[in-house]
Amino acid sequence: xxxxxxxxxxxxxxxxxxxxxxxxxxxxxxxxxxxxxxxxxxxxxxxxxxxxxxxxxxxxxxxxxxxxxxxxxxxxxxxxxxxxxxxxxxxxxxxxxxxxxxxxxxxxxxxxxxxxxxxxxxxxxxxxxxxxxxxxxxxxxxxxxxxxxxxxxxxxxxxxxxxxxxxxxxxxxxxxxxxxxxxxxxxxxxxxxxxxxxxxxxx
Amino acid sequence: xxxxxxxxxxxxxxxxxxxxxxxxxxxxxxxxxxxxxxxxxxxxxxxxxxxxxxxxxxxxxxxxxxxxxxxxxxxxxxxxxxxxxxxxxxxxxxxxxxxxxxxxxxxxxxxxxxxxxxxxxxxxxxxxxxxxxxxxxxxxxxxxxxxxxxxxxxxxxxxxxxxxxxxxxxxxxxxxxxxxxxxxxxxxxxxxxxxxxxxxxxxxxxxxxxxxxxxxxxxxxxxxxxxxxxxxxxxxxxxxxxxxxxxxxxxxxxxxxxxxxxxxxxxxxxxxxxxxxxxxxxxxxxxxxxxxxxxxxxxxxxxxxxxxxxxxxxxxxxxxxxxxxxxxxxxxxxxxxxxxxxxxxxxxxxxxxxxxxxxxxxxxxxxxxxxxxxxxxxxxxxxxxxxxxxxxxxxxxxxxxxxxxxxxxxxxxxxxxxxxxxxxxxxxxxxxxxxxxxxxxxxxxxxxxxxxxxxxxxxxxxxxxxxxxxxxxxxxxxxxxxxxxxxxxxxxxxxxxxxx
Numbered sequence: 001x002x003x004x005x006x007x008x009x010x011x012x013x014x015x016x017x018x019x020x021x022x023x024x025x026x027x028x029x030x031x032x033x034x035x036x037x038x039x040x041x042x043x044x045x046x047x048x049x050x051x052x053x054x055x056x057x058x059x060x061x062x063x064x065x066x067x068x069x070x071x072x073x074x075x076x077x078x079x080x081x082x083x084x085x086x087x088x089x090x091x092x093x094x095x096x097x098x099x100x101x102x103x104x105x106x107x108x109x110x111x112x113x114x115x116x117x118x119x120x121x122x123x124x125x126x127x128x129x130x131x132x133x134x135x136x137x138x139x140x141x142x143x144x145x146x147x148x149x150x151x152x153x154x155x156x157x158x159x160x161x162x163x164x165x166x167x168x169x170x171x172x173x174x175x176x177x178x179x180x181x182x183x184x185x186x187x188x189x190x191x192x193x194x195x196x197x198x199x200x201x202x203x
Numbered sequence: 204x205x206x207x208x209x210x211x212x213x214x215x216x217x218x219x220x221x222x223x224x225x226x227x228x229x230x231x232x233x234x235x236x237x238x239x240x241x242x243x244x245x246x247x248x249x250x251x252x253x254x255x256x257x258x259x260x261x262x263x264x265x266x267x268x269x270x271x272x273x274x275x276x277x278x279x280x281x282x283x284x285x286x287x288x289x290x291x292x293x294x295x296x297x298x299x300x301x302x303x304x305x306x307x308x309x310x311x312x313x314x315x316x317x318x319x320x321x322x323x324x325x326x327x328x329x330x331x332x333x334x335x336x337x338x339x340x341x342x343x344x345x346x347x348x349x350x351x352x353x354x355x356x357x358x359x360x361x362x363x364x365x366x367x368x369x370x371x372x373x374x375x376x377x378x379x380x381x382x383x384x385x386x387x388x389x390x391x392x393x394x395x396x397x398x399x400x401x402x403x404x405x406x407x408x409x410x411x412x413x414x415x416x417x418x419x420x421x422x423x424x425x426x427x428x429x430x431x432x433x434x435x436x437x438x439x440x441x442x443x444x445x446x447x448x449x450x451x452x453x454x455x456x457x458x459x460x461x462x463x464x465x466x467x468x469x470x471x472x473x474x475x476x477x478x479x480x481x482x483x484x485x486x487x488x489x490x491x492x493x494x495x496x497x498x499x500x501x502x503x504x505x506x507x508x509x510x511x512x513x514x515x516x517x518x519x520x521x522x523x524x525x526x527x528x529x530x531x532x533x534x535x536x537x538x539x540x541x542x543x544x545x546x547x548x549x550x551x552x553x554x555x556x557x558x559x560x561x562x563x564x565x566x567x568x569x570x571x572x573x574x575x576x577x578x579x580x581x582x583x584x585x586x587x588x589x590x591x592x593x594x595x596x597x598x599x600x601x602x603x604x605x606x607x608x609x610x611x612x613x614x615x616x617x618x619x620x621x622x623x624x625x626x627x628x629x630x631x632x633x634x635x636x637x638x639x640x641x642x643x644x645x646x647x648x649x650x651x652x653x654x655x656x657x658x659x660x661x662x663x664x665x666x667x668x669x670x671x672x673x674x675x676x677x678x679x680x681x682x683x684x685x686x687x688x689x690x691x692x693x694x695x696x697x698x699x700x701x702x703x
Binding site for chain 1: 435487488489494538543544565589601602639641647648654655679
């Protein structure tokens with residue numbers, strides 16, 4: 001399924017079922033749904049949800065779905081992130097989920113991954129995005145500036161530029177432009193969207 | 204996912220946004236964003252279809268125009284492709300920009316209505332006589348397809364039955380009404396930002412029956428474009444991805460072999476396969492992955508679509524292997540990665556170079572677990588002894604299924620299904636574990652999400668009648684997946700003009 005379709009419909013009111021999902025004929029009526037807060041998930045259910053969410057092919061999992069799992073999801077996500085034999089796509093999803101969950105342990109794992117030159121590119125990308133969720137703009141700039149300017153791999157520097165241009169444009173755009181100027185012509189192409197954002201007038 | 208079709212959706216949105224008034228509401232920055240770009244960034248492609256396919260190039264047509272075409276006797280499928288020559292990138296419903304999706308408003312052939320975008324489709328019912336059930340319609344459309352939109356008939360049980368019982372689709376003179384979201388919006392009170400001036404290049408493709416039916420065995424040609432030049436677990440000592448070395452690349456060879464196996468199980472032979480380097484400027488532009496931004500309108504101008512237009516001409520499935528795919532923004536996905544995205548459902552078969560001419564697949568898993576990639580059967584383990592080449596092949600097959608017109612058999616919440624009666628359903632209220640059924644469709648963040656294990660009829664914990672977890676088009680790839688495709692699904696993809 002086209003991912004943006006979900007973006008589009010979720011953006012239209014926050015209750016996607018209202019707009020997108022014609023319920024099955026035997027589903028309970030809407031009036032009987034959402035009437036009471038959902039009961040907490042059991043530990044086994046949390047673990048099962050983590051497993052299921054990481055197995056999605058092209059259906060994004062909404063941030064609030066991850067956040068609803070709470071701190072009990074941290075351990076199973078950490079297990080996936082730290083498994084060198086796991087699929088990088090699963091590790092990447094896991095580190096982003098940790099960022100959405102937050103908390104001291106999750107924060108430590110995300111930032112350590114964001115700083116690491118030894119993880120697959122996609123996992124690093126998710127960790128950099130995750131840092132953008134966890135840190136306020138000023139701290140984010142301090143955290144990612146070394147990545148922007150000193151990461152050995154050009155794509156990683158471009159990823160840092162992308163996150164900073166979205167999350168901390170006020171303080172970081174000067175550094176982004178300066179770094180783009182230091183890149184070679186081919187490497188600079190990956191800075192394109194970050195530079196566009198920095199050139200756009202503030203909202 | 205099976206949402207409403209265009210006009211009913213717009214009506215609902217209009218009402219929900221305080222519609223009924225034609226004066227636009229004050230918008231805030233949080234209402235969503237829209238992109239825009241020049242027509243040259245949304246090129247119009249030309250069909251390369253050859254006999255036995257029939258091609259009717261209907262030229263540039265303004266929205267609202269009723270355009271005649273013909274359907275020969277003995278036609279297995281009819282495909283209509285609208286490509287924007289001059290059209291808005293997005294349309295705003297009150298404060299929300301939407302992609303200006305291209306789809307005909309009405310398709311009639313021989314006096315029979317094959318598609319009507321103004322009707323509010325029902326849901327899947329499983330009752331063969333229910334005229335509102337989506338599976339009983341001749342065709343079903345739901346796709347986010349700005350600038351380039353494709354409709355293929357049949358893609359539902361009702362459409363397949365029409366072909367089987369009538370010796371093909373209705374034949375003779377047909378008409379289609381060219382349309383898009385903007386045109387539909389212009390006819391709805393309270394919907395602002397519509398336009399009646401859009402112009403589309405319209406192509407009609409017809410595919411003949413073989414031996415009186417939809418072909419039972421077909422061939423798919425494939426182009427794999429290397430956007431990523433590396434699929435390294437770490438940055439060191441890893442073979443590059445290149446057209447010059449692809450034939451000797453162990454992981455690509457395994458991926459190709461597994462893809463052939465998965466497609467072969469569905470009566471699709473993998474024909475010519477070309478590994479091609481994307482232009483160096485394209486590779487450079489996407490070294491940091493494909494970012495799918497959080498915009499609700501104008502996505503034809505977004506990085507994904509701008510990548511897909513690099514597909515060359517020809518009647519091939521075009522897969523772009525990219526470093527990874529990220530959904531950026533603060534809302535949906537919020538930086539999460541997915542492993543594949545198809546341009547549109549279905550894709551514009553036979554037409555390369557458009558913003559919808561293929562699908563992207565992440566290459567990040569390709570080289571993981573080489574030692575586990577043994578035997579002739581796909582190794583589809585997700586959590587232990589994984590074979591990354593087989594997992595990547597599976598994702599390619601899944602996205603190809605979308606391009607050929609297939610929807611997810613069961614969506615995540617277990618209340619939405621594809622329009623095919625022959626595919627197994629996995630209804631949350633019947634198939635979720637007993638203790639979790641109170642969470643079915645409850646609208647909360649802990650709403651139940653169907654697992655593969657809930658939907659494998661052979662497993663002891665799965666209820667009777669709960670299937671589809673092993674299907675190629677299930678929403679998950681998890682332990683237990685087999686990549687199966689039912690007879691109905693095979694008929695839909697065999698009827699698509701992309702396969703020969």
